[in-house]
Amino acid sequence: QLQLVESGGGLVQPGGSLRLSCGASGFSLDYYEIGWFRRAPGKERDGISCIGSGNGPSFSEESVSGRFTVFRDNAKNMTHLQMNSLKPEDTGIYYCAARYSPDYVCVTNGDLYDYWGQGTQVVVSP
Numbered sequence: 001q002l003q004l005v006e007s008g009g010g011l012v013q014p015g016g017s018l019r020l021s022c023g024a025s026g027f028s029l030d031y032y033e034i035g036w037f038r039r040a041p042g043k044e045r046d047g048i049s050c051i052g053s054g055n056g057p058s059f060s061e062e063s064v065s066g067r068f069t070v071f072r073d074n075a076k077n078m079t080h081l082q083m084n085s086l087k088p089e090d091t092g093i094y095y096c097a098a099r100y101s102p103d104y105v106c107v108t109n110g111d112l113y114d115y116w117g118q119g120t121q122v123v124v125s126p
Contacts, residue, residue: 002026002115006096009120012086016124020081022096022117029072030054032098033106034079035113036070040092047108049081056104064090086124093119 008020022034035050049070051058058070069082079096097113 002098004096004098004115004117006094006117006120008080009094009122011123011125013126014087014124016086017082017084018086018122020083020094020096020120020122022079022081024077024098027098029077029079029098030074031100032115033101033103033113034070034072035097035099035106035108035110036068036081037095037097037108037110038090038092039095039119040089043092045095045110047110050106050108051079052104052106053101054104056106059106059108061108083122086122088124091122091124093121095119 003025005023033053038048039045048064049060051070060068067085072079096117098115099113
């Protein structure tokens with residue numbers, strides 16, 4: 001069974017950093033595009049960052065560009081979302097998702113992803 005598990009969430013002060021991790025079991029992430037999504041309190045889920053399959057490039061939406069970076073650790077079959085300069089508006093539940101895709105360029109449209117983790121809570125507060 002294909003599973004994704006996120007970890008690394010928690011409480012952090014504004015301006016701080018967190019690294020979220022997304023581990024996979026039952027399949028190799030090498031062939032999958034990975035997306036990171038956020039559901040802020042009272043809002044819809046938004047795609048924020050993604051990374052293409054293989055050695056494909058990463059992309060981040062404008063709201064987090066320059067602060068968030070997504071990267072792979074293929075040896076451990078994991079991906080990570082490094083979040084720096086966190087703001088209170090970054091608070092939410094963060095999900096990773098995967099979809100099998102030969103495309104080099106990734107997308108942040110959650111409707112296109114097949115496998116989802118359970119989410120990890122991030123709270124940015126003084």
